[in-house]
Amino acid sequence: QLERGCALHTAARDCQSSLSSQDVPAERPRAVFHTSESDPAKHTEQHEGRLYHIPLEEVKAVFPHGLPHRFQQQIQTFNEARVMVRRPALELLAYLKGSNLAHPAVRYVIYGERGTGKTMTLCHVVHYCSRQGWLVLHIPDAHLWVKNCKELLQSSYNKERLDQPLQASVWLKNFKTSNERFLQEIKTQRKYMWGKRESTEEGRPLGEVVEQGLARVRSASDAVGVVLRELKLQSPRGSFRLLVAVDGVNALWGRTTLRKEDKSPVSPEELTLVHNLRKMVRNDWSGGAIVTTLSQTGSLFKPSSAYTPQELLGREGFDTLDPFVPIPVPNYSPREFESCYSYYLERRWLQHEKAHTEDGKAELQFLSGSNPRQLDRLAGPL
Amino acid sequence: TLRLICTTTAVQKNNAGASGPEKYTEAFIKKQIEEFNLGKRHLANMMGEDPETFTQEDIDRAIAYLFPSGLFDKQARPMMKHPTEIFPEQRKIQWGEDGRPFHFLFYTGKQSYYSLMHETYEKLLNVQKHQDQLIAQDLPLQKEKRNLAGSRWLTKIELEEMLLEKLSDDDYSRFIQLLQKLVALPCADIEEKYIQKFSREVPVQLQKVVIEPLQYDERGVAFSTGEGKRKTARATAVVYDSGTGKITVNGIDILHYFPVLQDREQLLFPFQFLGRIGKHDMVCTVSGGGRSSQAGAIRLASAKALRSFVTEKEVEFMRQAGLLTVDPRVKERKKPGQEGPRRKFTWKKR
Numbered sequence: 001q002l003e004r005g006c007a008l009h010t011a012a013r014d015c016q017s018s019l020s021s022q023d024v025p026a027e028r029p030r031a032v033f034h035t036s037e038s039d040p041a042k043h044t045e046q047h048e049g050r051l052y053h054i055p056l057e058e059v060k061a062v063f064p065h066g067l068p069h070r071f072q073q074q075i076q077t078f079n080e081a082r083v084m085v086r087r088p089a090l091e092l093l094a095y096l097k098g099s100n101l102a103h104p105a106v107r108y109v110i111y112g113e114r115g116t117g118k119t120m121t122l123c124h125v126v127h128y129c130s131r132q133g134w135l136v137l138h139i140p141d142a143h144l145w146v147k148n149c150k151e152l153l154q155s156s157y158n159k160e161r162l163d164q165p166l167q168a169s170v171w172l173k174n175f176k177t178s179n180e181r182f183l184q185e186i187k188t189q190r191k192y193m194w195g196k197r198e199s200t201e202e203g204r205p206l207g208e209v210v211e212q213g214l215a216r217v218r219s220a221s222d223a224v225g226v227v228l229r230e231l232k233l234q235s236p237r238g239s240f241r242l243l244v245a246v247d248g249v250n251a252l253w254g255r256t257t258l259r260k261e262d263k264s265p266v267s268p269e270e271l272t273l274v275h276n277l278r279k280m281v282r283n284d285w286s287g288g289a290i291v292t293t294l295s296q297t298g299s300l301f302k303p304s305s306a307y308t309p310q311e312l313l314g315r316e317g318f319d320t321l322d323p324f325v326p327i328p329v330p331n332y333s334p335r336e337f338e339s340c341y342s343y344y345l346e347r348r349w350l351q352h353e354k355a356h357t358e359d360g361k362a363e364l365q366f367l368s369g370s371n372p373r374q375l376d377r378l379a380g381p382l
Numbered sequence: 383t384l385r386l387i388c389t390t391t392a393v394q395k396n397n398a399g400a401s402g403p404e405k406y407t408e409a410f411i412k413k414q415i416e417e418f419n420l421g422k423r424h425l426a427n428m429m430g431e432d433p434e435t436f437t438q439e440d441i442d443r444a445i446a447y448l449f450p451s452g453l454f455d456k457q458a459r460p461m462m463k464h465p466t467e468i469f470p471e472q473r474k475i476q477w478g479e480d481g482r483p484f485h486f487l488f489y490t491g492k493q494s495y496y497s498l499m500h501e502t503y504e505k506l507l508n509v510q511k512h513q514d515q516l517i518a519q520d521l522p523l524q525k526e527k528r529n530l531a532g533s534r535w536l537t538k539i540e541l542e543e544m545l546l547e548k549l550s551d552d553d554y555s556r557f558i559q560l561l562q563k564l565v566a567l568p569c570a571d572i573e574e575k576y577i578q579k580f581s582r583e584v585p586v587q588l589q590k591v592v593i594e595p596l597q598y599d600e601r602g603v604a605f606s607t608g609e610g611k612r613k614t615a616r617a618t619a620v621v622y623d624s625g626t627g628k629i630t631v632n633g634i635d636i637l638h639y640f641p642v643l644q645d646r647e648q649l650l651f652p653f654q655f656l657g658r659i660g661k662h663d664m665v666c667t668v669s670g671g672g673r674s675s676q677a678g679a680i681r682l683a684s685a686k687a688l689r690s691f692v693t694e695k696e697v698e699f700m701r702q703a704g705l706l707t708v709d710p711r712v713k714e715r716k717k718p719g720q721e722g723p724r725r726k727f728t729w730k731k732r
Contacts, residue, residue, distance in 0.1 A: 305638065362659035366627055367646050369637035378643070 034343075035085070040093065040128035043085050049335040051082040051343055054127065062130045065140045065174040066247070068119050070376060078347050086117065086336060088329045089124040095325065096125070096289055101241060104283045107321055109249070111294040112329035113307045115373025118293045119247055121329055125291055126245050134241040134288070135182045137231065137280070139171070142251035145273050147300060149258055152266075156195060157222050161272045162260070168220035168273060172213045175227070183207035186234060192226055194219045206230060225276040232280060235287035242288030244280050249292035252278055253317030255301055282320065292321075331370040340372070344379050352382040406469055414465040421462065438463070473546050494545040495553055499560065505573045506564050513569045533581045535561060540582075593689050593697065596623075606690040610682025612709050615671025619683035622663040623691065627653065629664045631680065645677035652685040652705055656692060678709060 035050040037043060043052070059067075059081050067075075075081045092108060099106055110118045130136050145167050155161040176183065186206040193199045194216060200208055206227060213223025235242040246252075252274055258266040268274045281290055294312045296302060306312055309326060332340065341361055344350050354360045368374035422441060426433040429444050441462055449460040476493075477483040487493040536544070538554045561580060564570055570577070596604040604623040611617070629649060631639045640646050653659045664684060668676045685705040689697050700706055714723035721727055 359654070359657065359659070362627075363650060363654060366650050366653075366659055367643065369635065369646075371637060374637070 034082075039131060040124060041097075041131060043090060043093065045087075045090060047085045048087055048090065049085070049333070049339045051084050051339060054081040054083060056081065058127075060177075062127055062136075062178060063123060063138075064177040065171075066119075066123050066126060066138050066245075070373075071120065074376075078349075082343065083120060083124055083127075084117075084336065084340065085124070086121065086329075087333075088327050089121045092121065092125050092291065092327060093128055096128070099289060101238070101287050104286050105242075105244075105288050105290050107281070107283055107290045107292065107324040108327055109292050109294060109309055109321065109324045110327045110329060111307060111309055111312075113331075113371075114296055115371050116329045116331055117372050118295065118329050120372075121327075122245055122247055122291060122293050126243070129241075129243040129245075130178070132241075134243045135179055135231065135235075136243050136245060137175070137228075138178065138245045138247075139277065140174075140247055141295070142246055142248045142274075142277070143295065143300070145271065146251045146254070146256040146268060147258065152258060152260070153218065155221065155272050156219070157225075157272070160270060161275065162258075162266060162270050163218075163221040163272050165217045165220050168224045169214055169217050172210050172220060172223060172227075176207075176210050176214075182240060183210060185240070186230065188226075188230060189233060192222075194222065221272040225272060228276045228280050232285045236285055238287060242285075244288065244290045244292075246277070246281065246290075246292045248295035249281065249321075250294050250302075250312040250314075250317060251300075252281070253314050253320070257300055278320070292324075332372055332375070333370075334365075337365055337370050337375070340375060350379055350382050355379075355382050405472060408474065411465060411469065414469070418462075418465055425462070471543075471546060492547055492549070492553070494547055495549060495557075498545065499557065502557070502560050502564065502576075505576055506560070506567075509564065509567050509569050509573060512572060513567065516569065532584055534584050536580050536582065541580075593694075596690050604691075606687045608683040608685070608687030608689075610679045610684075610686060610708075612678035612682065613671050613675035613712055615668060615675040615679040617666055617668040617676065617679035617683045619664055619666040619680060619687050621684060621687040621691070622665075623661075624663055625661060627660040627662060627664075629666070631666050631668060640673070640677060642673065645673060648674075648677040648681045649684070651681060652688055652700070655700065655703060655705065656688060656696060658688075658691075662688075662691075681705070682708065 035043075035047050035052045037047060037052055040052075054062075056075075056079075059075065088110065092110075095106070095108070110121055112118050126136055126138055145164060149164050149167065151165055153163040153165060155163045183206045187203050188200060188206060188209065189202060191199060191202050192209070194212060195218075198212065198216070200212060209223055209226050209230075213220040213227075231242055234240075252268060254268070256266050256268055256271070258271075260266055269278075281292070283290065294307070294309060296307055296312060302312060309321075309324075310318055313321060341350075341364065345356065350356070350360075352360070355364070364375065364378060368378050422436055423433040425441060425444055426436040428448075429440075431440065445460055445462050451459040453459055476485065476488055483489070485493045485497070487496045490496050535558050538549060538551065541554060541557070542549055561577065564573065565577060596606055598604055599622075605620055607618060607620050609616070609618050629636045636646060636649060640649070650659070653662065664687075666680050666683065668680055670676075671679065682705070685700060689700070689706070692700075697706075716722055719727075
């Protein structure tokens with residue numbers, strides 16, 4: 001069995017080296033399921049089930065904060081980033097390509113059971129948009145903003161609201177890394193006052209607002225609000241296209257675990273960041289798209305079996321997001337499972353001798369139920 | 383000199399325990415039998431039944447009715463049985479009034495064993511003589527094979543019971559060797575009756591489990607059912623023959639019903655053992671018990687259902703692998719004076 005595994009590995013290497021310049025046809029049953037097509041724009045149904053490569057510098061530039069933790073670890077281990085092309089992502093990309101930017105922004109909600117690849121789909125879409133030159137507003141996990149916050153300040157802008165300086169500054173930093181060039185191009189349209197002394201004049205590049213937010217951590221949440229407002233106002237003009245990508249959007253309408261100093265619970269509207277984000281997610285602007293993901297794993301006070309938009313968003317959230325295009329993400333199809341399995345084999349992630357056999361593969365498929373997260377966790381110790 | 387006159391009987395007796403179990407005299411046994419028969423008739427009259435046709439089962443039922451007992455040990459409950467069943471067989475006194483033993487081999491110590499050996503050897507010589515006669519008359523020797531597969535020799539304990547004296551392992555093996563030598567001769571059929579005294583029937587595959595045939599449902603797909611249990615969980619499984627190894631438990635997919643990997647491994651085991659992981663669909667219902675016992679119960683149920691799809695050899699393999707055995711482990715009872723089944727109370731020195 002060991003020799004068979006080695007033979008497969010060498011055969012795979014040969015395949016890959018010889019066919020690196022062209023697309024791999026689907027006829028070969030033992031072919032490695034890779035594509036050399038790195039541009040998500042060119043991904044079609046022919047590439048379904050294949051893994052495509054993202055160069056590491058691009059990863060750092062495009063996804064400073066978006067990828068799931070386990071995937072980041074996998075990138076570090078394998079020294080390369082490979083994302084699988086799956087049907088929901090292809091669907092979304094088709095919609096985006098065909099969308100009319102003059103119309104109000106269409107909302108897409110990616111939903112599915114736990115561990116089926118919603119965040120990865122979102123990242124695929126974000127990569128496509130950044131390649132196409134869109135301005136990407138990527139919020140990695142909205143749940144981080146509604147729980148485990150150490151500092152809550154009363155907002156200077158609006159007395160009733162609460163600020164979260166830490167989260168806001170972290171997000172601003174990542175936003176800067178991902179959208180460097182836009183920050184110079186976009187100009188502010190209004191004068192903004194930061195406290196008594198500092199202000200930003202009209203017509204200054206947006207980069208200054210971001211710097212202001214990073215320098216003065218107290219006003220970071222307000223800086224975030226300003227950035228969001230500017231982008232929303234300017235995107236209908238058509239100089240750039242805006243993509244709002246929110247992961248875990250159900251956090252915006254649920255409950256929070258935060259409390260004020262008098263131990264009364266905080267509702268999400270009272271947080272500046274959440275308030276501004278809700279304004280972004282409403283479809284009263286045009287020139288872009290809003291892609292969101294539901295997430296049960298970080299959600300608070302929701303049962304673990306809930307995964308449909310109705311359950312997770314609640315009445316309020318559903319009404320606000322309605323109408324939207326739902327995009328369900330299922331578990332791996334047999335073909336996708338095969339490609340993931342052969343990828344692990346090729347990278348020598350599966351060390352156990354039985355894992356190389358057909359029986360081992362059937363066992364893995366049974367035990368993981370073709371769920372990507374379960375498969376990942378199972379393959380870890382092997 | 384003063385002599386102790388009034389002494390207790392305990393001091394007078396040499397050694398109370400050395401004589402062994404009490405010996406019953408023949409007269410005593412006879413009296414017990416008479417009393418038993420009389421009692422049987424009285425009991426029949428009491429219960430309003432015919433004394434002539436009152437069997438042992440009727441006696442047992444009557445006693446259980448008249449003297450109900452909640453004791454767990456059946457041997458401890460009141461019983462009325464024939465004295466030969468209650469009093470173990472004992473050897474009668476082996477010597478007469480003058481002290482002379484009856485049997486000529488008494489002084490060997492194991493008189494019945496040696497007399498048995500002598501008898502058996504006599505039969506052997508008999509058979510050999512008969513064989514020689516047949517050869518002399520040029521008649522064909524009968525060669526009917528005794529069915530050795532379905533019979534076994536007496537065990538040592540059974541032989542001891544028959545002879546009423548202790549044997550050693552060596553004696554027993556010598557006796558069995560002699561019997562086998564006797565049986566090996568071609569004309570051993572003459573002494574068949576004698577040999578049958580020392581052989582017992584082996585029940586061939588007691589309680590051979592019947593494997594149910596496959597049933598077919600409306601779509602034409604073959605399926606079979608099985609039941610299993612473990613601790614307090616009871617499960618029924620229906621295994622279909624079509625493809626894609628999808629498994630549903632109580633209407634829920636196994637990935638959601640058993641989030642723990644260990645339980646799913648338990649479910650996987652019968653299919654993996656037979657190499658049929660992706661070939662069967664399964665729908666099960668389970669109730670009672672906890673997570674792990676439900677998994678074990680479904681495993682047993684699916685293994686039992688898979689028997690119908692599989693050859694007999696593989697069924698034997700499954701049985702040896704322990705897939706078809708009900709797990710007898712249950713929660714042990716808590717004992718008084720202890721905190722749990724095994725844990726004692728904390729020991730305090732003072």
